[in-house]
Amino acid sequence: QLRLQESGPGLVKPPETLSLTCTVSGGSIRITSDYWGWIRQPPGKGLEWIGSFSSSGGTYYNPSLKSRVIISVDRANNQLSLKLSSVTAADTAVYYCARHPNGSGPPQGIYGLDVWGQGTTVTVSS
Amino acid sequence: SYELTQPPSVSVSPGQTASITCSGDKLGDKYACWYQQKPGQSPVLVIYQDSKRPSEIPERFSGSNSGSTATLTISGTQAMDEADYYCQAWDSNTHNYVFGTGTKVTVL
Numbered sequence: 001q002l003r004l005q006e007s008g009p010g011l012v013k014p015p016e017t018l019s020l021t022c023t024v025s026g027g028s029i030r031i032t033s034d035y036w037g038w039i040r041q042p043p044g045k046g047l048e049w050i051g052s053f054s055s056s057g058g059t060y061y062n063p064s065l066k067s068r069v070i071i072s073v074d075r076a077n078n079q080l081s082l083k084l085s086s087v088t089a090a091d092t093a094v095y096y097c098a099r100h101p102n103g104s105g106p107p108q109g110i111y112g113l114d115v116w117g118q119g120t121t122v123t124v125s126s
Numbered sequence: 127s128y129e130l131t132q133p134p135s136v137s138v139s140p141g142q143t144a145s146i147t148c149s150g151d152k153l154g155d156k157y158a159c160w161y162q163q164k165p166g167q168s169p170v171l172v173i174y175q176d177s178k179r180p181s182e183i184p185e186r187f188s189g190s191n192s193g194s195t196a197t198l199t200i201s202g203t204q205a206m207d208e209a210d211y212y213c214q215a216w217d218s219n220t221h222n223y224v225f226g227t228g229t230k231v232t233v234l
Binding site for chain 2: 108
């Protein structure tokens, strides 16, 4: 059974860089037909897609965050990572990682985000 | 930027049908999916590819997508269906995986 687990600091100071890791178990992050993404949810607000990575399809970022985000993969440890630079209080949120099966090529959004981690809360405060 | 708009709230009596709409420019030309999120929990995929259900999702959940509107329908709504629901679609023009604004479903 595929499981995703987010980890990282719960408190980040502005304007430092937020760094999170998503560990994948019960499956491989190397599967070329899958995208692996980060999503966040500020307190009391809706969901926001941050970006996604695929071994075959490349990396895609939310245009509104693209200048501050890097998503990468550690294939040896089956982990997905997120780095968000120059954080402010507006980046305070629960951060989730999730899988979206896709097939080859760019994302198509056909199959949705079918497996999610439990989320990790990040607070940005000095 | 591409936007998906949902009603903030929908109320339904137990056993009745709840319909949640999601509106976006030419949404019918994209694939819509829907998520259920209960307080303090991660979202759960309930509909993908406009109208398909993951195997573990009850048959009372159904979806459709045409024109500029996707709709999630919950037939025979139960108290356990009380949650926030979000639609989502991939916008190939902006390369953005967009979520809707979210709808709180209350079972009265």
